[in-house]
Amino acid sequence: MRILTLNPGSSSMKVSLVEDGESVHAETWAAAEAVSDERAVREAIERWGRPQAIAVRFVHGGSRPGPALVDSELLRQLERLGTLAPLHQPLSVDIARLVRAALPDLPVVACFDTAFHSGLPEAASRYALPRAWTAQNRLRRYGFHGLSCQYSARRCAELLAASDVQMLCCHLGAGVSVTAIRNGRSVDTSMGFTPLEGAVMATRSGSVDPGLLLHVLTTGEADVDSLADTLYHRSGLAGMTGTSGDLREVLAVRAAGEDSAETAVAVYLHRLRREIGAAVTSLDRLDAVVFTGGVSEHQPGLVGELVDGLGVLGLRTDPARLAGSGDRVISPPEAPVTLFAVTAREDLELAREAAALLGATAPA
Ligand SMILES: Nc1ncnc2c1ncn2[C@@H]1O[C@H](COP(=O)(O)OP(=O)(O)O)[C@@H](O)[C@H]1O
Ligand SMILES: CC(=O)OP(=O)(O)O
Numbered sequence: 001m002r003i004l005t006l007n008p009g010s011s012s013m014k015v016s017l018v019e020d021g022e023s024v025h026a027e028t029w030a031a032a033e034a035v036s037d038e039r040a041v042r043e044a045i046e047r048w049g050r051p052q053a054i055a056v057r058f059v060h061g062g063s064r065p066g067p068a069l070v071d072s073e074l075l076r077q078l079e080r081l082g083t084l085a086p087l088h089q090p091l092s093v094d095i096a097r098l099v100r101a102a103l104p105d106l107p108v109v110a111c112f113d114t115a116f117h118s119g120l121p122e123a124a125s126r127y128a129l130p131r132a133w134t135a136q137n138r139l140r141r142y143g144f145h146g147l148s149c150q151y152s153a154r155r156c157a158e159l160l161a162a163s164d165v166q167m168l169c170c171h172l173g174a175g176v177s178v179t180a181i182r183n184g185r186s187v188d189t190s191m192g193f194t195p196l197e198g199a200v201m202a203t204r205s206g207s208v209d210p211g212l213l214l215h216v217l218t219t220g221e222a223d224v225d226s227l228a229d230t231l232y233h234r235s236g237l238a239g240m241t242g243t244s245g246d247l248r249e250v251l252a253v254r255a256a257g258e259d260s261a262e263t264a265v266a267v268y269l270h271r272l273r274r275e276i277g278a279a280v281t282s283l284d285r286l287d288a289v290v291f292t293g294g295v296s297e298h299q300p301g302l303v304g305e306l307v308d309g310l311g312v313l314g315l316r317t318d319p320a321r322l323a324g325s326g327d328r329v330i331s332p333p334e335a336p337v338t339l340f341a342v343t344a345r346e347d348l349e350l351a352r353e354a355a356a357l358l359g360a361t362a363p364a
């Protein structure tokens with residue numbers, strides 16, 4: 001089946017044409033407006049040929065455990081989740097609407113990051129809030145980067161030639177998350193009710209003491225709207241350095257001797273190590289750690305720095321392997337935990353989910 005996959009991330013739009021499980025054409029565009037993306041999607045279809053279906057990544061699917069065929073009602077429901085993922089969800093809704101209007105005879109499938117985490121154990125998904133707030137099970141940890149984690153878990157089992165793998169998936173892109181996975185199932189993850197929780201990200205703060213947020217609201221330093229804007233767009237690496245938050249830029253500024261970048265990278269790595277340490281406690285043993293996402297792919301030196309501070313967990317990198325390319329082991333042969341660098345292939349998961357759904361729903 002030929003499936004065009006659309007993956008709006010917070011810093012990029014990734015487009016791939018997947019044919020029978022393999023990507024035959026792929027492009028990454030810098031984050032743009034949905035309208036220009038729609039024009040680019042049309043052009044991609046003209047160049048690459050017509051697909052049989054389109055799969056769109058939505059970071060937030062609420063409680064949905066798997067993909068769904070897009071119709072107007074579903075898009076209305078997903079639009080209502082927009083404030084829970086403002087860097088992603090509105091763009092996914094817009095692009096799905098635009099491609100449906102432009103290509104009305106093609107089925108469009110929505111695939112959700114949250115679905116992979118829909119079976120989280122209650123101890124991991126529940127916030128310690130009053131029962132009246134949590135009784136409907138809506139105000140809880142949903143978790144994100146699920147399509148990436150699902151692919152990493154599959155790839156890791158394949159590379160280890162093992163089933164029942166207990167592993168961590170560290171997705172280091174513009175968004176950053178750490179997920180503990182047992183035999184392909186998510187058992188804890190650092191992102192929560194929204195993709196704002198957890199590690200430091202390109203422009204997002206990650207976790208901040210809720211008391212600090214209450215304080216700035218109480219003193220009037222911020223109101224709700226400006227706080228949301230600050231936490232999503234003007235914090236993280238960008239906020240600490242005054243750069244765009246893209247690690248290429250942050251590391252260049254650090255190399256030039258800028259103190260703010262030195263501190264920002266130290267905070268980024270420290271907080272990421274804390275998330276890794278916390279996630280390990282949801283496993284009985286640690287077989288493997290997968291590093292994936294744009295930063296893992298393009299900044300192996302930074303992955304080396306990260307792992308240098310994780311010796312206490314038995315994690316070590318091998319500099320020669322780290323300097324390699326493609327999906328590979330990056331730990332030395334004698335290390336107790338196998339570390340992998342894996343290219344994020346959300347496109348293959350999007351296509352796989354769409355094909356499974358359409359195969360299952362096609363008329364006999
Ligand atoms: N050479 C590179 N090309 C692309 N991204 C890079 C490169 N080096 C580092 N990066 C980092 O990867 C991040 C993008 O990761 P990616 O997973 O593609 O993002 P998104 O969150 O948009 O899906 C950038 O913000 C940047 O920090
Ligand atoms: C959930 C999330 O932050 O995704 P991305 O890293 O693609 O922006």
Ligand SMILES: [Mg+2]
Pocket residue numbers: 009010173174
């Ligand atoms: Mg991404």
